[in-house]
Amino acid sequence: MPSRRRILIAAATLIASSAGAPLAWRLATDRAGAIRRMILAHVPETRIDAGAIEAFAADFLAQRALLRNGVAIDRACELLGVGPTLPACVANSRYMQRIEEQIVDLFLRSTDIFEPARDASAPIRYVGFWDPYSRTCRNPFAEFDLPPG
Amino acid sequence: MEASSETGPVRGKASVPGRGDLSRRFQPMTSAVARIGTGSAYGPQRSRYDVVAVGSGFATSFFLWALLRQAGKPLRVLVLERGPLVAHDWQVRNRRNSPVEEASTYHHSADVPKTWRFNVGFGGGSNCWTGHVPRMLPSDFAMASKYGVGRDWPLGYDDLEPHYEMAEAVMDVSGPADRHPFPKRGPYPQPPHRLSVPDRILQQASPDRVFALPTVRARAATPTRGQCCANGVCGICPVDAKFTILNGMGELYTNARVELSCQAEAVAIETSAGRASAVVYEQAGREFAAQADLVVLGANGIFNPALMLRSGLSHPMLGRNLHEQGGFSARVYLDGVDNFQGSTYETALNYALYDGPHRRSHAACLIEHKNVSRLRPEYGRWRQVLDLDFLVEDLPDPRNRVEIAPGDRKPHVVFRGYSEYHHRGVAAAKAQIARIVQALPVERIEIDPAPRLTTAHLQGTTVMGNDPDESVVDRTLRHHRIRNLFVLGSGVFPSGPPAHPTLTICALSLWAAAHA
Numbered sequence: 001m002p003s004r005r006r007i008l009i010a011a012a013t014l015i016a017s018s019a020g021a022p023l024a025w026r027l028a029t030d031r032a033g034a035i036r037r038m039i040l041a042h043v044p045e046t047r048i049d050a051g052a053i054e055a056f057a058a059d060f061l062a063q064r065a066l067l068r069n070g071v072a073i074d075r076a077c078e079l080l081g082v083g084p085t086l087p088a089c090v091a092n093s094r095y096m097q098r099i100e101e102q103i104v105d106l107f108l109r110s111t112d113i114f115e116p117a118r119d120a121s122a123p124i125r126y127v128g129f130w131d132p133y134s135r136t137c138r139n140p141f142a143e144f145d146l147p148p149g
Numbered sequence: 150m151e152a153s154s155e156t157g158p159v160r161g162k163a164s165v166p167g168r169g170d171l172s173r174r175f176q177p178m179t180s181a182v183a184r185i186g187t188g189s190a191y192g193p194q195r196s197r198y199d200v201v202a203v204g205s206g207f208a209t210s211f212f213l214w215a216l217l218r219q220a221g222k223p224l225r226v227l228v229l230e231r232g233p234l235v236a237h238d239w240q241v242r243n244r245r246n247s248p249v250e251e252a253s254t255y256h257h258s259a260d261v262p263k264t265w266r267f268n269v270g271f272g273g274g275s276n277c278w279t280g281h282v283p284r285m286l287p288s289d290f291a292m293a294s295k296y297g298v299g300r301d302w303p304l305g306y307d308d309l310e311p312h313y314e315m316a317e318a319v320m321d322v323s324g325p326a327d328r329h330p331f332p333k334r335g336p337y338p339q340p341p342h343r344l345s346v347p348d349r350i351l352q353q354a355s356p357d358r359v360f361a362l363p364t365v366r367a368r369a370a371t372p373t374r375g376q377c378c379a380n381g382v383c384g385i386c387p388v389d390a391k392f393t394i395l396n397g398m399g400e401l402y403t404n405a406r407v408e409l410s411c412q413a414e415a416v417a418i419e420t421s422a423g424r425a426s427a428v429v430y431e432q433a434g435r436e437f438a439a440q441a442d443l444v445v446l447g448a449n450g451i452f453n454p455a456l457m458l459r460s461g462l463s464h465p466m467l468g469r470n471l472h473e474q475g476g477f478s479a480r481v482y483l484d485g486v487d488n489f490q491g492s493t494y495e496t497a498l499n500y501a502l503y504d505g506p507h508r509r510s511h512a513a514c515l516i517e518h519k520n521v522s523r524l525r526p527e528y529g530r531w532r533q534v535l536d537l538d539f540l541v542e543d544l545p546d547p548r549n550r551v552e553i554a555p556g557d558r559k560p561h562v563v564f565r566g567y568s569e570y571h572h573r574g575v576a577a578a579k580a581q582i583a584r585i586v587q588a589l590p591v592e593r594i595e596i597d598p599a600p601r602l603t604t605a606h607l608q609g610t611t612v613m614g615n616d617p618d619e620s621v622v623d624r625t626l627r628h629h630r631i632r633n634l635f636v637l638g639s640g641v642f643p644s645g646p647p648a649h650p651t652l653t654i655c656a657l658s659l660w661a662a663a664h665a
Binding site for chain 1: 241244343376378379380381382385387388487488489490491492493520521523524526527528531532598
C-alpha cells in the first residue's frame, strides 16, 4: 500500500504538470533542483556564474535549521521536499510565490550583483550565504553618510 | 545568574561603571536556578522589601528608574522576573530571544486566526521589539468626547508630554528635527535616520503627513549600542543597535539597592486590611513570599490580570477588553524609482489615514514605510518597490479577555475577533492606498489578503479610569482599592490607537512613579 506521502507526491505532480503550473517548482524531493528553477525564473542563466546557484542551494538547505526568523525557510524546505503541507501548497500559489521571491532575494543578496564596483558585464558570482546575523552590516543599498532626512 | 550559598532569594549583583552591562555579569540561563534556603513548615520563606516588582520589561524598569531617582531615602527593591536572563550574544547565536516559547505560557482560544507576541525573559518585550517610538496624538486620549467612540483616558497628552520627553532622552531616540505629527517641546536626542527616495517624494507631496520615524535604532552609536546599519532583523539586532533593558538600563539592575531574581514566577499577591502585603512567588520548585510596602506589576497585559485574578482581586473589568491593533501589508511596484536608500529598517511614518472626523465611523490607521524588505523579482528592477505596513486601531471588546481556571497556573486568553469599527478602518485604508501614494510613479499595488496575526501590543486588561466601578486602576496607575499596588504597562490603555504603545508605556511608568 503506497504511503500517504507517495500518494500526495504523485497527485501533486500530476496536478502541476497537467495544469501547466506557472511557478517553476517541481513537487519532488529534488530540493536543489527546485531552488535552481525558482532562481532561473527571474534571473537569466547566462548572467550567472557556473556553480553559483548550486553553491547557494547547498548553503541554503544547510542553513535552514538556523534561519527561523523573518524568512519561512523551514516551510520552504517542507514544501520543496513535499509532505503534509502539500494540499495547502497546491491551493495557495500566492504563498509559494512569496517563498519563491524570498529564495530569489536570498540568492541575489548572496552574490556580488549589488557590489558598487562590480563589472556589470561579468557573471554574477556567489560570495557566501547572506545571513544578517553573522555577516552584519552588509546591506548594499542603505546609505549613512549623507545629511539626515 | 549564579546559584548562591546564601539563604534568601538568588540575587544578581554586579558593580560596573556607566550604564552597567548585565550580560557580562550573568551567565545566560537555560535551566532552573537553584534555590538555596530551607523554607519553612509554616509557609513560604519570607523576606522584606520596600518595593517588590513583578516583571522586568519597559513598564517596571522605567517606573523603578524614576522611583529610585526621586526617593528621599534608600529603597530596598526586589524584581521578580519569570523568565531567564538571556545575554544578547546568546540571542544572536540561537536566533531567538528566549528559550521559553511564549505560547507555552498560556492557553489560547480564538474565533479568528490570532497570536499574541511577547517575550518571557529579563527585559521582556525590549528584547523582541522593533524599536518604534512615536507618541500618541492628543486626540487618542479623548476618543469618546471627540469622536463618540471608545473611552477617554483619565489623563491627557499634556499630562504625559514631559514624561514622553524624559523617556525619549533615556532611550536616545532618533527622530525628525523640525516637524512632528504631535506637539513636542524639545529636540530628539539623536537626528533622524536617512529617508529613502520614495519617503522623500511622499514627504514632499504631503509634508504634514509623512515624517521620519522616531526610533531607538541608533542613528549614531552610543556607549552601549551600535549604530544601526539596516540589517533588517530588528527582533534580534545582531549589532545591538536598538535600545533594550539589557543594554540601556543595566545600571538600574546593578544598583546595590535592587535585587533581580530571575526564573521567579509570581503566583499571588497577599493582601491585608486593604493593602498589598507580599508577593508570593515560586523559584526552583520552592515557594517564597516577599513582603513589601509597595507592589508593582509590570508583567504584561496577560499575566498582570491573571495574577490579580488568582489573588482574589476581582473586578468586572479585570482581564476584559484585551485588544491590540490589527493590520495588513501592501506592496507598491514603482516605475523607475529605486528604494532602500534609507539608513534603517523602517524609515518613515505616514499619518494620511490617522486622525480626523473619519474616526467617528471607522478606525484610524498608521502607515509604516519599509526600507528593508524583499527585492522585486524582476531583473534590473530589484529595488523598484515600496512595502507598506498598515496598523489599524481596534475598539476594546469585553468578550476578548484573560481568564483563569482553578488549579491551572496558565491563564486562558480568549479572542472573539476584531471590532466592526476596526474592519471598516481596514477597508477604508485599502481603498485609499492609491491616493496616498499617488505622488510616486506607481505601476500597480498588491494588497496582502492575509491580515497580520499580531502587532505584539497587548492592551486593555487592567484599564485605567476615574470611576472605580468602570476601571481597575486610577489615572496614576494605582489600584482603586489596593492603594499600594501599581499596575503598569499597556494593560491600562482605555483605547488602542494605531501608534506603537511602547513609548507611552514608558511615559506612563514615569508619570506613575512621580505620583508614587
